[in-house]
Amino acid sequence: MKASKKRLLWVLILLPAILTSYVFWLSQRSVEIVGVHQNGNHSYILVKNFPFSDRGKISWWLENKDMLRVKYKIPKPATYGSYTIIFWLFGEGYKEEGKYDRLCFNDMPPPKNCIEKEAIFAVEKSTNLGTIFTVYNGGDYRLNNKGTVVEVHRK
Incomplete structure (x- = not known):
């Protein structure tokens, strides 16, 4: 009986640590x-x-936006200044269009030019609202004039 209590104690200590x-x-x-x-x-x-x-997610964007601008020339604002950047989980790679509701890219040739739609983060900039961060399955945030990220509560 004593040995089983010791094992249980070790499991209770090791499991949370692992x-x-x-x-x-x-x-x-x-x-x-x-x-x-x-x-x-x-x-x-x-x-x-x-x-x-x-x-x-927001910290990663703020730390890497300059790298994205230099390496990938992102964002590419419209003439009026607005842009949208959406981050998607790559998952199991490019797939054929076949399945319903896949996101397909026109800038690469088919058949394997689509991904499963798993958006996880978006950065949008508009002249009216400034920079907005949308965390899918999370919250909405805005970069205020002081450079601070604040949560946006939508009704």
Whole structure:
């Protein structure tokens, strides 16, 4: 009986430590940009290992927007200044159009020019609202005039 209590104690100690280590490892993986597609002032960035949290996604954008501008020439604003950038999970790679509701890119040849629609983050800039961050399955945020990110509560 004493040995089973010791095992249980070790499980109760080790399991949370292992889970915490795993979550930490997942959060430290580098974001991998797999593809970039353009359609006017809309940019679509296909990623792997994107941060989990709302704050992590926004921080990643703020830290990497200059790199995206230099390396991929993103964003490409319209003549009036607005743009949209949507980050999509790359998942299992490019697929054929076949299945309902896949996102297909006109800037690459078929048949494998589509992905499953798993948007995870968007950055939009407009002359009226400024910079807006949308975290899919998360919140909406705005970059205010002071450079601070504030949550937007929509009704």
